[in-house]
Amino acid sequence: MAFKHKSTLLILTAGVFSCTPAWAASVSVVGLFKDKAIVSIDGGRPRTLSVGQTVQGVKLVAADSGSASFDVDGKRRTLGMGQSFAGGAQPGARQSVSLTADARGHFAAAGSLNGYPMTFLVDTGATSIAISAAEAKRIGLDYKAGEVTGVGTAAGVVPAWRVKFNTVKVGGITVSQVDGMVVETGLSVPLLGMSFLNRMEMRRDGQTMTLTQRY
Incomplete structure (x- = not known):
């Protein structure tokens, strides 16, 4: 048989796991408000960040209805609605x-x-x-x-x-x-x-x- 597993009946409980990249994260903006942004980090479920909050190495620095600014691995990134930033590994590094x-x-x-x-x-x-x-x-x-x-x-x-x-x-x-x-x-x-x-x-x-x- 080409496929086997023992986990088909497991129910995944949200919020009990963490997934932390070693280098820069990927960030997608799906919502913008004053001092808040709804983002998807590393392809995960959208979540709301408030200014000053850091999640998985991504810090929201500023946000309004037009754009949001993030600090990702020490670099400032400004994104508008629907825009994304894909981080990468340092040269020669493995993810x-x-x-x-x-x-x-x-x-x-x-x-x-x-x-x-x-x-x-x-x-x-x-x-x-x-x-x-x-x-x-x-x-x-x-x-x-x-x-x-x-x-x-x-x-x-x-x-x-x-x-x-x-x-x-x-x-x-x-x-x-x-x-x-x-x-x-x-x-x-x-x-x-x-x-x-x-x-x-x-x-x-x-x-x-x-x-x-x-x-």
């Missing part, structure tokens, strides 16, 4: 991201899939990145053009399709052309499987897991 486990020891990673924000559950038992058919439809993926197969879930064997994701982003790490699976039913959380993790150096220290991009 890293640190993940913090929840009370059950599970790791989640905020990122994006083909440019669409998504939060993954790290699953070393999954041979590839896996998402549900509902998620695939949400991001406009024509998954039924892929090769059909079957995968084992807690509910038994269900239809699935092999696909190729153009880009997978976790924190500041971006990987292109990654093997994946779209599972018809029984998958409650997107899984970050070995087709992505095999390209990383994985190091765990207590409740922290660090992923460093190898290639």
Whole structure:
């Protein structure tokens, strides 16, 4: 079987995980107000920042209805509505991201899939990145053009399709052309499987897991 995992029934609880890039973050502005801005950091869910607040290395310095100014890794960036800034690693450096486990020891990673924000559950038992058919439809993926197969879930064997994701982003790490699976039913959380993790150096220290991009 090309795909296996033990995590299909896990429910992801928002707010119990952290995902911190080693270098400059990517920032997208989705809302502007006086002294506040709604931003998406590293492809995560939009959140409201107040002037002076710092999240994941991104500090909101000033904001009004026209633009927002941020301090990202010591550099000032001014963005208007709908604009974004994509940070990068220092020359010669490899991108890293640190993940913090929840009370059950599970790791989640905020990122994006083909440019669409998504939060993954790290699953070393999954041979590839896996998402549900509902998620695939949400991001406009024509998954039924892929090769059909079957995968084992807690509910038994269900239809699935092999696909190729153009880009997978976790924190500041971006990987292109990654093997994946779209599972018809029984998958409650997107899984970050070995087709992505095999390209990383994985190091765990207590409740922290660090992923460093190898290639």
